[in-house]
Amino acid sequence: RESKKEEETKFAMENLLGLLRIHVKRGVNLAIRDISSSDPYVVVHSGKQKLKTHVIKHSVNPEWNDDLTLSVTDPNLPIKLTVYDKDLFSADDKMGEAEFSIATYLEAVKYRPKVEGGLPNGTIIMKIQPTRQNCLSEESHIVWNQGKLVQNMFLRLQHVECGEVEIQLEWIDVPGSKGI
Numbered sequence: 001r002e003s004k005k006e007e008e009t010k011f012a013m014e015n016l017l018g019l020l021r022i023h024v025k026r027g028v029n030l031a032i033r034d035i036s037s038s039d040p041y042v043v044v045h046s047g048k049q050k051l052k053t054h055v056i057k058h059s060v061n062p063e064w065n066d067d068l069t070l071s072v073t074d075p076n077l078p079i080k081l082t083v084y085d086k087d088l089f090s091a092d093d094k095m096g097e098a099e100f101s102i103a104t105y106l107e108a109v110k111y112r113p114k115v116e117g118g119l120p121n122g123t124i125i126m127k128i129q130p131t132r133q134n135c136l137s138e139e140s141h142i143v144w145n146q147g148k149l150v151q152n153m154f155l156r157l158q159h160v161e162c163g164e165v166e167i168q169l170e171w172i173d174v175p176g177s178k179g180i
Contacts, residue, residue, distance in 0.1 A: 015073040017180045019172040020102060022068045022079070024053050028154075030060040030163040033085035033093040040095055042165065045080040046070050055086045060163075069172070075106045075180065081165060083157060096157025098135035102169065104128055105151045106180050108142045109171045112149055119144045130156075137164050 024042050032038055040062050041055040049070050056062035070079070079102060083095040108126050123144040128151075130136035137156035142149060150170050157163040173179065 016177040021170040023168040025166040027062045028164045039086040096160030098155035
């Protein structure tokens with residue numbers, strides 16, 4: 001008999017659509033949580049998956065440039081991004097959060113075979129406007145770049161006085177997965 005862990009892994013592989021690389025670029029004007037600055041890091045949640053960036057010391061405008069990779073089994077599952085301030089002697093302070101959907105991005109990825117080979121780098125495939133339902137602070141673009149479709153986003157952090165996080169999404173096909 002398979003263990004529960006083996007069953008979960010098998011289920012995840014059978015339902016795997018592919019991988020989503022989230023390039024966490026930087027934070028802009030993040031909240032101050034220590035005396036004069038913060039030691040921020042980002043945690044990305046999706047379903048049971050939880051990934052985090054490294055900590056940047058003493059910065060409210062950190063440059064992480066970290067790649068976090070999520071396994072995607074459900075295109076409608078929102079992705080939650082939370083910024084924390086690392087504290088040595090107490091629980092880490094929350095510095096805001098944002099939630100975003102990858103459904104629109106995955107719709108664009110589905111049409112990738114139709115655009116491959118024929119578009120110059122930097123061609124904007126789709127634009128997504130900021131709304132009350134999403135955390136975008138400005139228009140987000142899904143762009144054809146070096147043979148890949150990427151989506152650039154500036155996310156306005158919620159439940160905090162200020163701060164934005166810039167990320168970029170990139171889809172990675174996995175051989176043997178069911179794909180999108």
